[in-house]
Amino acid sequence: MAENSPMTEAMYYILLALLKPAHGYGMMQRITELSRGRLHMGPGTLYGVLTRMKKDGWIVLNSEEDRRKTYSITPAGKDALLAEYERLKHLVDDGKVLEEEENENE
Amino acid sequence: MKMNRTYRFHPADYAIGETEKFYEDMAAKGWQLVKRGLYLSRFEKAEPEKRRYRVELSTTSAFDGTELPEEQIALYEECGWQFVTGASVINVFTAAEGSDAPEIYQDSTQQADTMKQLRRIYRGGWVIALIMVVLDVLAVLGIAGLLDWKLAMDIRKAWIIGTGLVLLVMLLYNQSAFRLLYAEYRIARLYRQMKKGQPLDHSPNKKHWPHRIASSLMWAAIGVAGVISLYQLVSSEHYLLPTEKEGPYLVLADFGVEGERKGMFRSVEECNRVEVSQSLICKVWDVRECVEDVMLYQDIYEFKDRETAYRYLETIVTDSTFADSLDDYQLVELEGLDLAYAGRVDYIAVKENYIYFFTLADKKIISPLEVLASKS
Structure with a gap:
């Protein structure tokens, strides 16, 4: 995963969810909340992304009881998330011209 | 007795959507998946129920163990996807229809990335398929007599005495090659589609008729070849060489060799026996006889006509102890035989629709060719 390539939506929301340590199912519930019910992330998607991000050092295993593993975001993960947030904000800001145009048309 | 379990052949590993639909259809008919093997799945009787089934692929090799990580299974189960069974890279999860388990x-x-190990398993399948096709072509050329390589000749020889079995092996090769190529094609296509963002079809309706028909025809042919092989196997027999001969072969008594039956390097029974087998092309008597210190081997082939006998003569010569072809033999003119050749220890004769092949090391006694000619 190149550091500066755009994140997928799944990655972005998982990192957001992991600002507080969480286990898999908790993450999915939080993602649904964060997206205000828009996103229902599947376990396959979640598991795949977690595996990748663990390898990249963006998240870390916090604790493990029974089969349930709790993860949290690492500083590197947080940097990446912030960078992505900035990038998205720029995208939205740049898109403002669209609203201006719409207003003119009215 | 009412059966409460059943077995079915399931779709191949590459047919992921078909596999899911297959298990769903079975559940709807009241058969719930219990265990998946390599080719068969086991089901137990249950209330007919609409269930969703999903296949999750393992990404590790059989060497590392194809079981999914516990963490992954735990995660799926927390989301409402219950793990049922797995075999090779295929792992099956299920959830009741209408449950809130989110699509995986x-x-x-x-998801395309999870095909990594599945693709690896089938990768290079075409190489094996190619080898099989080459062997098949070699066999066909050998059987047609267009090749005189040792291997091709051996295949031709096997074809003469065991037509059904050779046919069966060739057809199985063909079928395997076809299956491998088709699997590789299907996997490549599915991978390409998913990589392009086209989601997996969980209940595909495509019937793949050309493939089904081709596949059924191949299996039918394999069945026929199997039946022929079985018939050949059942109809072949072997028994102790009787004192009164009951076949077209000679006995050492015809040579004037009288005495006690002996065993040379092997038991008396093994050195004095007849094996009769029948193929689609000929009937063969394989006879061994050992009296005192004289050992006589005979293979007598009965063809449907003289032309066929002539056609296969060159192939039968390859059985010679010290010769590769008829060039190494001496032509012998003998009344009563259509063709006769003498080698160092082997003798070959054609008489009508029969080919006689003798091996006799003892030079002190009369040539089998002369004995045979005198009997005509």
Whole structure:
């Protein structure tokens, strides 16, 4: 995963969810909340992304009881998330011209 | 007795959507998946129920163990996907229809990445398929007599005495080659589609008729060849060489060799026996006889006509102890035989629709060719 390539939506929301340590199912519930019910992330998607991000050092295993593993975001993960947030904000800001145009048309 | 379990052949590993639909259809008919093997799945009787089934692929090799990580299974189960069974890279999860278990993947490109190990298993299948096809072509050329390589000749020889079995092996090769190529094609196509963002079809309706027909025809042919092989196997027999001969072969008494039956390097029974077998092309008597210190081997082939006998003569010569072809033999003119050749220890004769092949090391006694000619 190149550091500066755009994140997928799944990655972005998982990192957001992991600002507080969480286990898999908790993450999915939080993602649904964060997206205000828009996103229902599947376990396959979640598991795949977690595996990748663990390898990249963006998240870390916090604790493990029974089969349930709790993860949290690492500083590197947080940097990446912030960078992505900035990038998205720029995208939205740049898109403002669209609203201006719409207003003119009215 | 009412059966409460059943077995079915399931779709191949590469047919992921078909596999899911297959298990769903079975559940709807009241058969719930219990265990998946390599080719068969086991089901137990249950109330007919609409269930969703999903296949999750293992990404590790059989060497490392194809079981899914516990963490992954735990995660899926927390989301309402119950793990049922797995075999090779296929793992099956299920959830009741209408449950709130979310679809396992939202992103088909990500799911495509899980095909890594499945693709690896079938990768290079075409190489094996190619080898099989080459062997088949070699066999066909050998059987047609267009090749005189040792291997081709051996295949031709096997074809003469065991037509059904050779046919069966060739057809199985063909079928395997076809299956491998088709699997590789299907996997490549599915991978390409998912990589492009086209989600996996969980209940595909495509019937793949050309493939089905081709496949059924191949299996039918294999069945026929199997029946022929079985018939050949059942109809072949072997027994102790009787004192009164009951076949077209000679006995050492015809040579004037009288005495006690002996065993040379092997038991008396093994050195004095007749094996009769029948193929689609000929009937063969394989006879061994050992009296005192004289050992006589005979293979007598009965063809449907003289032309066929002539056609296969060159192939039968390859059985010679010290010769590769008829060039190494001396032509012998003998009344009563259509063709006769003498080698160092082997003798070959054609008489009507029969080919006689003798091996006799003892030079002190009369040539089998002369004995045979005198009997005509």
